[in-house]
Amino acid sequence: MMAALVQVEDVSKSYGGLRALDSVTFEVLSGEWIAIMGPSGSGKTTLINILGGLDRPTSGRAIVDGVNVGTLGERQLTRYRAEKVGFVFQHFYLVPYLSALENVMLAQYFHSIADEVEAAESLVRVGLGDRLHHLPSQLSGGEQQRVALARALINHPKLILADEPTGNLDEANEQIVLELLRELHRSGHTILLVTHSPEIGRMADRRIELAHGRLMHIVANLT
Amino acid sequence: MFWRILWRLLYASRARLALAVLAVASGAAVCAALLNLDLDATDKLTREFRVLGANVVISAPSSGDAAATVNLDAIRQIEELRLPEIVAAAPYLYLSGDAETEGNRAAVIVAGTWLDEVSRMNSWWKVDGNWVSARENRSECMIGEQAASRLGLIPGQSVKVHYAAREATLRVAGIVTAGSSEDSQIFIALPLAQELAGMGERASLIEVIARGSASEIEDVIGRLSIALPGLEVRPLRQLAQAEGRLLERIRGLLFGTVLLILALSSLAVLAAMAGLALERRRDVGLMKALGGSVRTIMRFFLAEATAIGFAGGIFGFIVGMALSEWIGERVFSVSITPRLIVLPATLALMVLVSLAGALPLRLLGRVRPSDILRGE
Numbered sequence: 076m077m078a079a080l081v082q083v084e085d086v087s088k089s090y091g092g093l094r095a096l097d098s099v100t101f102e103v104l105s106g107e108w109i110a111i112m113g114p115s116g117s118g119k120t121t122l123i124n125i126l127g128g129l130d131r132p133t134s135g136r137a138i139v140d141g142v143n144v145g146t147l148g149e150r151q152l153t154r155y156r157a158e159k160v161g162f163v164f165q166h167f168y169l170v171p172y173l174s175a176l177e178n179v180m181l182a183q184y185f186h187s188i189a190d191e192v193e194a195a196e197s198l199v200r201v202g203l204g205d206r207l208h209h210l211p212s213q214l215s216g217g218e219q220q221r222v223a224l225a226r227a228l229i230n231h232p233k234l235i236l237a238d239e240p241t242g243n244l245d246e247a248n249e250q251i252v253l254e255l256l257r258e259l260h261r262s263g264h265t266i267l268l269v270t271h272s273p274e275i276g277r278m279a280d281r282r283i284e285l286a287h288g289r290l291m292h293i294v295a296n297l298t
Numbered sequence: 299m300f301w302r303i304l305w306r307l308l309y310a311s312r313a314r315l316a317l318a319v320l321a322v323a324s325g326a327a328v329c330a331a332l333l334n335l336d337l338d339a340t341d342k343l344t345r346e347f348r349v350l351g352a353n354v355v356i357s358a359p360s361s362g363d364a365a366a367t368v369n370l371d372a373i374r375q376i377e378e379l380r381l382p383e384i385v386a387a388a389p390y391l392y393l394s395g396d397a398e399t400e401g402n403r404a405a406v407i408v409a410g411t412w413l414d415e416v417s418r419m420n421s422w423w424k425v426d427g428n429w430v431s432a433r434e435n436r437s438e439c440m441i442g443e444q445a446a447s448r449l450g451l452i453p454g455q456s457v458k459v460h461y462a463a464r465e466a467t468l469r470v471a472g473i474v475t476a477g478s479s480e481d482s483q484i485f486i487a488l489p490l491a492q493e494l495a496g497m498g499e500r501a502s503l504i505e506v507i508a509r510g511s512a513s514e515i516e517d518v519i520g521r522l523s524i525a526l527p528g529l530e531v532r533p534l535r536q537l538a539q540a541e542g543r544l545l546e547r548i549r550g551l552l553f554g555t556v557l558l559i560l561a562l563s564s565l566a567v568l569a570a571m572a573g574l575a576l577e578r579r580r581d582v583g584l585m586k587a588l589g590g591s592v593r594t595i596m597r598f599f600l601a602e603a604t605a606i607g608f609a610g611g612i613f614g615f616i617v618g619m620a621l622s623e624w625i626g627e628r629v630f631s632v633s634i635t636p637r638l639i640v641l642p643a644t645l646a647l648m649v650l651v652s653l654a655g656a657l658p659l660r661l662l663g664r665v666r667p668s669d670i671l672r673g674e
Contacts, residue, residue, distance in 0.1 A: 157589020
């Protein structure tokens, strides 16, 4: 039996009087692809942010690779984000004045040492070998998201957190990005992906459905 | 990678940063100019003040004998000391005599001196006619404008000088306007005055022009006193103290202006950086999400501020040197030499000003990545 890479135990998160997450509990096995689904405001992004060390739970425990994320100090959280997780955002969030290559190298730099050759190889793997020195503004949405994927993977994170990675893409680019995610999954990466799309949800091993901050269902997809 | 990102940051915000560099450069130019003026002009102004006349006088000890005189060996001893602060020295023998022209006769103070030193000791004098360039010229004299007016003299005319029962006829080389007691005097060669007075190698006093700060002049006086034990060496206090006060005021004004300019430059950088901080919030949030520590991220921005200070400092220094030359010539009428020490001082000041102005960027350390990624 595979070990749980992620353990979410009774996690709640409140913003003032608003309860964004309410006693959510689940586990994610190493190498699993989990789709987190639910309507807007259901707490999907909050859950991703807590697991990514961008936010802290109000109560409960979020453990990733044996680390209780909520108890980490500011410096430890910074190292956690650099070493354990790779983010892919709906709006790509590339640094606009850095080239595709430099955006990937930036993540390396924050992790340890920037390696231009390795960064270039990661971009070649996502099909952007001829776009290394282009600025984000010179890339299509799909290309920008592939740069973000290369950046998320460059430090070999334990966990990939993708918040609606295809939400801003046309169908062709969506397929390219999804294919890349499939490849990552096949090569053993653990992926937590937030999506509104039932189709994408069905590609995952399991779907976690949230509503009003509560975990409603965990559904295993039949392959 | 650090330098690569820094370059990209600088290039990306080049318009805003150019404004900040311009503000720093303007401040740096004024600061560099004033610092250079302080270093170079103060020295030159000190010299200029010295041009206004002697500031040390050597005489026989005051023993109630008004006719006490100084042996000219004293001036040779002064020359042998070779003190670099001493710019000029000349003996003066004062006689209370008469001057006579056709139809006019008036009492005058006859000053016998080294005529070639008169122009060095009194370079600010206005002279109608010519200076006398030969030290022992026995045929020419210079006369103060009041005395000349009383005697109805113009350059080129002759005047007869009487002292006791002796007399000498001299051609007026130049009429002097000094604005002081010299306007009533007549300047003749020292040996001639000694002949009129019937005395040997002696003078009433020796006037010395020494340059330097008040303490340096005190030092010169001390050394002269040791070298000339039988004589009285005293500063012309009134002038020296007035010079000191004026220089202190000029220096105070320069430093006050520098401080004001630094504060204004800092405010200009602050305004530019505050805009930049807003512009960079999203990037900082993203960098933090990617695992960038506050320290690492702030290093970029502090390096950016340093670069602004450095670039502004260098441009400002170049402009400042030209400005100091202009101010020197226009305001103080002295030619200013650029002092290289001003460059590191300007750079250090401008980097400090830029870092102080970059304080708003510290706020970026508080940016929460989750807020930024949520679109707040």
